[in-house]
Amino acid sequence: MAKKNTVSLEGAVMTENGLSYKGVIMEPVVEKCEGCDRMVDFEGQNFCPTYAQPARKWAGGVCNFATHVRAEMDKGGKVKINPLKASKRAARGR
Known part of the structure; x- marks a missing residue:
């Protein structure tokens, strides 16, 4: 069974600039983050405790922190591989 970590924003304070948590101003999550298990609700808004600026x-x-998306497939149906890693694998004969 997978262990699920529950993250709380205990000690966070809402300011006019955004949510201040441990000295970092956090921005609300963007639409693409909907469905991610990392989102935490704070005063009616969702925030990502892993990354302060989700839009960026x-x-x-x-x-790369998203729990609701998989690796992208290219047009041939194969997972995209880093070209440098692919060349090293080819050189080793794999």
């Missing part, structure tokens, strides 16, 4: 995490593609 999604800017380059898929958030």
